[in-house]
Structures are given as structure tokens and as C-alpha cells.
Amino acid sequence: MACRLILLLRFTLFAAITAAPKIAAIYQLKSGCPTECGELIDIPFPFGTSPECYLDDSFLITCNRTFIPPKAFLRKSTTIEVLNISLDGLMRVSVVVARNCYDKSGERIKGKSKSPRLRLSKFPISNIHNKFTAIGCATAAIIQGISGGNYSTGCISQCGDLENVVNGSCSGVGCCQTSIPKGIRDSIFMVNPFGTNVPKFAPCSHAFVVEEKAFNFSSLDLKNLSGRTEVPVVLDYAVGEESCTEAHLNRTSYACQAKNSECINSTNGPGYRCNCSAGFHGNPYLSDIDECETIKPCSGNCKNLPGTFRCYCSKGYVGDGKKDGSGCRPSNSLWIALGTSMSLLVLLIGSSWVYWMLLKRKLNRQREKFFDRNGGKILREKLSQQKGDAETTKIFTAKDLKKATNKYNKSRVIGRGGQGTVYKGVLPDNKEVAIKKSRIIDEKQVDQFVNEVAILSQINHDNVVKLLGCCLETEVPILVYEFISNGTLHDHIHERRGSSLSWEMRLKIAVEAAQAVAHLHSSAIKPIIHRDIKSTNILLDSKYTAKVADFGASRLIPLGKHHLSTRLEGTIGYIDPEYFQSSKLTEKSDVYSFGVVLAELLTGEEVTSTERDFEDSILAGYFVSWMKDDQLLRILDKRLSKDGKIEMLKKFAMLVKDCLSVKGEDRPTMMQVAEGLKSLSTIEKHPSRDTDASTSVSKGAHNQNVPSKTEKDAFVGSSGSSSTLGFESISDKQ
16 A cells, blocks of 8 residues: 555656646746747747747648748748747738739739638638739639648639729729638639630639738729739637636646636637736736836836836936836936036037038048049040030039039939939029939939030030039039920820920921031031930920920930940830840931831820730830821821821821831931921921922931932832832721
8 A cells, every 4th residue: 555655656757747847837938948030020929930849730830931030830841931920829921822914815824823721720810801813814812721620712803994993992893802710721812814804914713711900902003913923811820629617627638737828818829928917017828927027117227026126216316217207307406407507518519510510521531532432533524635625514512412402302302314303493592493403322323424424514505505504512413404494295195195295386496406416526626425215304494385395315426437236225115126136326316216206206105005906015116016007097196197288297197217227227317307397397388389398308307328219219219209108098998
């Protein structure tokens, strides 16, 4: 009997010893356990990143430090990224979006489709905080269980026209949402079209579960979900598989044994979680809650007590020591405080004087550094080598331009381009100017800045924007131009839908801009290739006089050379295809770009547009294609077609077509283009001179080469009559 008693005592003692580590793991976090992954994600117990730091394997978090910053993932070897963990039983993760994309015929595009599976063996998707969402037109989306219980739910989204789509609304037009059942852990998202009518503005369909408050539908999502491939999802987590009543019976595994910790049953599946009692803060899974470390309530010293804390002030200070109370303040007498204040004042004045002297010296050195880095020495040398009006270029101070732009206020921004931002400024004499500030600080940007000043300083033409001066002592180089008040040609053609531009005004603008570019090619000290001619770089003043601007990409042609080999630069839709293929920049490259601008004036169409068919998305090809079919009226700006000057428009169109020739040698020079446009302007002003002017258009377009029959016919037709122009009767074809 005694032996049995001894054996029973030994067994009981052994069981207590082996159970002790589990209890300790539940009540007190082991020293050295990481509580965060990088600086962005806190990992509170029962979760952890290393053995003995988490409750069980399902609460393991893998912190992958190969990412910068580090990323946290659920369990081992998983692609489910953890975004946030809170102690109220919720965890935010990132989940892949299901996607299907289709071509024009409604066939699915291989490689752009995805039906991801979400496997969450422990933690269910919160049915309260998430919604199942589908984006697309003629789209049917389903979320379906793949293990442990059959379920399936989904919704249908359709659009009609894009104007029917309402931002922020997921009621079935472009976007639909539905609630999900409780307890979903393993599921698959699928999305499929119904019908084959896939609109251009919604080539893909998407399906996903997403945190409801983290997603707000926009019509931009119809194209590619605004580039997102993953979305945040809220998961519920709980401890064990039992209810609170059942778990409390097993004291070795019960997780809510900490003092002032309460047990709450899970509302989304089996299990329970722990919560702090009312009035207490911290981690309810740990044995002692240190408010001094968790909520840091004191501005002075803090002492942790069982279930509470106490704030107190250091010796020589009085107050309650609390952040939300009176805090701590010195208890010394007034004369000591005044003496200390006077000493601090003297120290402050002295240190301020030294600081301002050092700062002034630093600013002077910085201005010199900026002057050199912004190419000041190189620019000064270039200007000294040039003749003309370079000496009149004014050097502005940084203070002058800061005051002129109201400290570069956003409201003063009047344009943004590849080389910088343009602000409207007002000088002390009330003269309005345009101030261009380079956007990037690197060698390329400095070269462009120096290049633009050097080029503009030698150009004096009524239709080229005038350079007034520059500033070199700032961090980024700055140019000061005359202010052109009436916006860009692009604004008037497209954004204002050409409402203020009659045919006469468009022809006048074309003539003036052509004369400016021809001057760059032929009349400057050295020939200049602009390299970025486009409608946004042609400005209009209050009298609709054209001004060519933005010479940051321009290049001087050395004497005796006909082209430059240079890195490709320009704007899509305006770039010369020959230059694009060979990187050889010639004057004819500007002719092609100018031809695109003329096509904009004639058609009112954007240079690149997804609303046109794919093969017609670039305006130059679109224009030439319709010209080959003698269908000018179909692409003509409606306002111009109402003016009734069809023969004049045909002549203009043939000149545009010549400028857009694929081979540079088949294009006229800019001087020929300017003369041709000027001849058309003469016809417009003096209709009685139509025959003579038509002949001058033909001669002007090819006066530097022996004209071929094709070249002659481009303007006057094979018969020589000004009414033929190589066209069939458009009205007959229609």
C-alpha cells in the first residue's frame, strides 16, 4: 500500500513538472522572443516567429527579411502576407485576385488568367468585415468551397456603356458585391464572362474577397483593377477548438489564465479568444500586463502594479506625472527659474548669432556649388562665344523668383513637361513671366538646361518664345521666359474642342509656327533641330499669335553635317519613324512632327487614342490611311467641314500627307512647308489669286529638288488644275 502511494505521488509530481512549461508558455512570454517583423508589423502573443514564442504551430509567423522592409507571412512556406495583427481576434492579410482577360472576339487571353485558391486551415475569413466583390462587364464571379463543407456564392456585374458606371457604387453596374457565409477557410475564386461582347474599356474581369472599408470602386478599376494584383482581407483567429466553458476545464491548455483576462467564444467557427477585463490594457494571453511598457501613460516615472500602474515625478518636480494630467513641473523658487531663463536667453542669443553666421557662410558655399552643378561656367563660356543678344540675358536671384511665384505656390503652376514645371510669375515691375524649374537634378538635366539657354539666347523671332533670363544659384536650374497668356494649341484643339479656332485662325497659326521652325533650320547662327515639336509646345498669346516653346531637347547641327546620331527622345505619336529606327536626327524629323500637328489642326483628333481601332491608334497612320482612300471628309473636324472651303482643306491635307511620308527624303523641308502654307493663306485672303497661289504652293513645297510627277500632283494634280489635287469626288464615294 505504501509503495502504491509513493508511485502515485511520483506520477503526480512528474505530471506537474511536464505540464509546467506549457503553463509558463501561456502566461509569460519567453525572454528574447521577437515581437515585431521590421518596424511596421507587431507580432503579439499567441503569434510568434520562433519556437516557444507562439501558442502552437498554427500561430507561427514567418518573417522574411530578404524584403526591404521585411514582410511577415502566415505559417511556413506560404504566400499569404500578414499586414496587421490585433488582440481583438482579427488579422489582416493580403490575398491574390482572380482574373480573366479577353480579346476583342471574347476569347480568353492565355497567361492573363488566374483562379487562386485560398487555404486557411485554422483561421476563417471574417464574414462581418469582408465582402466578395466582382469587377467587370458581362462578368459572373463565384467563391466556392474546396474542402470541409460545400458552399458556393457569387454575383453578376454588367455595364452597358461606361457612362452608366457610378464611382463608389457596387450595385451590379461595373461592380457587384455580396456577403460571404460564416466559417469559410478553404475556397477558390473564379470569374467568367457571360456572352462575348467584351467592351474596350473593360478587357478583364476580376473577383476577390476584400476588407469592405479598404475598397472603394472606381470606373478606372474596369481596365486592370488600377494595377492591383492583391487586396487586403480580414481573418478571424481563435484559440483551440472548444468553447470557453469546455476550455476552462483543462487548466494546462487554457489560454486565458492571466489575471484580469476574460474568455470570449468565437462568433465565426469553433474556439475562443482572450480579452482584457474592463479598465485593463495589454496582452490578455500573458501573465502580467505591464501598462508602463504597453500604453506608456506617464510623462514622468512609471511603476507597474498588479492590474494597474502609478505615475510619479522625480525629486525636485511636482505634479501627477500623467500624460493626460498635470505632468511634472519644477518645484524650484521663482528667482532660480528667472536666473535660469536669463542664462538660457544669453546662451540662445549667442548661439543664434553663431548659427546665422555659419548658415550664411554655408548658403554662400551652396550657391557657388549649385552655380557650378547647374552648368554656370559652361553656360557662361557658351554665351561668350555666341553673337547676338546673349549679353542682354538677365541673371535673376533665387529670392527674386521665389517672390515672383509666391514661393512656388501650386496655384501658380501653368504647365508640366518632360524637362520641368512652369510657373506664372510677376516681377517687381508687374511684368508677367513664365518661370521654368527643372524637375530632376542629374547630368542629363543640367545639359538640357545649358542647351536650352544657349539655343534660345541666339534666336530672335516673333514666333519663338523669348528667353528673358535664368537663375543658377538654386538647387535646380531655372529659366525665365515671356509669359504667353492664351494656353497651348493642344488646349484649343482638344480640351476646348476647337470651339474658338476657325479655319482662318488655324491656317494663321500653322503659318506662324512653320515660319518659326523654318527659321530654326535655316536662319539661326547654327541650324537647330527642335526634336520635340507637338501641339503642347506651341503657345498662343491673346491675339492667337503662335509661339514655339520648350527647347530642352533641341540640338545644334555642326556646320557641314546633315544629321546627328543621338539617343532617341521625343513624344510618342510625334516621333519621326525614320529617326525611331536609325537614331539619326535630321531637319526632316521636325518636318514629320510638324506634320502631326497639322493633322491635329485638320482633324481635331488626339495624337494617340484608345478610342480608335488598334491599327489607327496613332494619328499619323490614321490620317494617311484615310487619305489613301480619298475619305478626307470623314476625318475632318466637323467645324471645318461646315465652313464650306473643301478645296482649300484638300490642298492643306495633301501638304500634311507629304510631311508624314515615311522616308525623310520624300518630305518637303520646313522652308517649303512654310512657303506652301503661306501660299494657302494668300489664297484664303485673296480668292482671285487662287491659280497663281496654287502654283506657288507647288513650287514652294519642292523648290530645293527637281520635282517628280508625284510631287507636283501632291498640290495641283496630274492635270495642273487647282481643283483636281489627286482626289476623287468625296461626295460621289459617299
